[in-house]
Amino acid sequence: MVQKTKADDAAKLIKLDIEFEDPQILGDLFGEYDRNIVAIEDRLGVYIAARGTKLKIEGEEQSVAQAHDVLTGIYNRLEKGQEIDAGAVEAIIAMAADPRVAKGAKPASELSQTNRNDVSEPPKVMIRTRKKTIFPRSVRQAHYMEALARDDMIFALGPAGTGKTYVAVAQAVSQLVSGSVDRLILSRPAVEAGEKIGFLPGDMKEKVDPFLRPLYDALYDTLPAEQVERRIESGEIEIAPIAFMRGRTLADAFVILDEAQNTTAAQMKMFLTRFGMNSRMVICGDPKQVDLPGEAVSGLADAVSKLRDIEKVSVIKFGASDVVRHPLVGKIVEAYEGKDAAD
Incomplete structure (x- = not known):
């Protein structure tokens, strides 16, 4: 996964690019009629555009960081063979937006493959x-x-x-x-x-x-x-x-x-x-x-x-x-x- 960040100081927005490695997973990541992407946009107040295996997230810095964690969290769960339904997506979004999690998240400008909060990883307890x-x-x-x-x-x-x-x-x-x-x-x-x-x-x-x-x-x-x-x-x-x-x-x-x-x-x-x-x-x-x-x-x-x-x-x-x-x-x-x- 490759990503880069651009800051738009005038509008105080962050633009974050993410590239996923396995294109076969992206259909389930987006959901039917892109419902997962729409849910993330609605709940977190961000804009997400997709082109091929790349996604661009735009919004306020904390919201972009949360959306990043939700997308990588869904992707990593799917990569490990876990089923993701609408309820699971809502749960991952809620956990990312939870102050108990969000306060420990890195700013979007500091995100890297090895530097994410726990929401982006499959849960260790089950x-x-x-x-x-x-x-x-x-x-x-x-x-x-x-x-x-x-x-x-x-x-x-x-x-x-x-x-x-x-x-x-x-x-x-x-x-x-x-x-x-x-x-x-x-x-x-x-x-x-x-x-x-x-x-x-x-x-x-x-x-x-x-x-x-x-x-x-x-x-x-x-x-x-x-x-x-x-x-x-x-x-x-x-x-x-x-x-x-x-x-x-x-x-x-x-x-x-x-x-x-x-x-x-x-x-x-x-x-x-x-x-x-x-x-x-x-x-x-x-x-x-x-x-x-x-x-x-x-x-x-x-x-x-x-x-x-x-x-x-x-x-x-x-x-x-x-x-x-x-x-x-x-x-x-x-x-x-x-x-x-x-x-």
């Missing part, structure tokens, strides 16, 4: 499952994946769309398939937002399954459907409301509690004390979305305040900038958080 390999889609997700591989108990806090539960399920499936654990246990409190489950039709399983649907969705996305069904039937995978955990010791298991903000302090204490030998626990929730009735204290906030300084316990906090769904979701979260703060 989770392999039977159906796909999961790569971090934000800086915080990378820290989260590291904690999942390292610590015994992880609290993942933050808004919807940040991948808290999905990444935890992927890590759990990976460890189950590799034999690191014998069981995968997924749980949620059955707290209703407006209706009582006693009024819902069906038996107990049919009543609580809707509350557990997101856990099923993550499972089917990381394991073939027949394996999910077979492992559920054999007991290797268990999906149940938190009330079903009482009186048990969960040894040799990867245990995930989703929507943990809707547990009471007593429920959370009961759940955490189920922890057994050779087990790992991940507790996911959004402290700002508590559906508990009355003035009940959220067990999630209570547990984090009591346990955050204990060794082998990690607390990962996600924010609106870590949302990895459609970019509009992140803006919606920011809008609501801003209104809540104003109120």
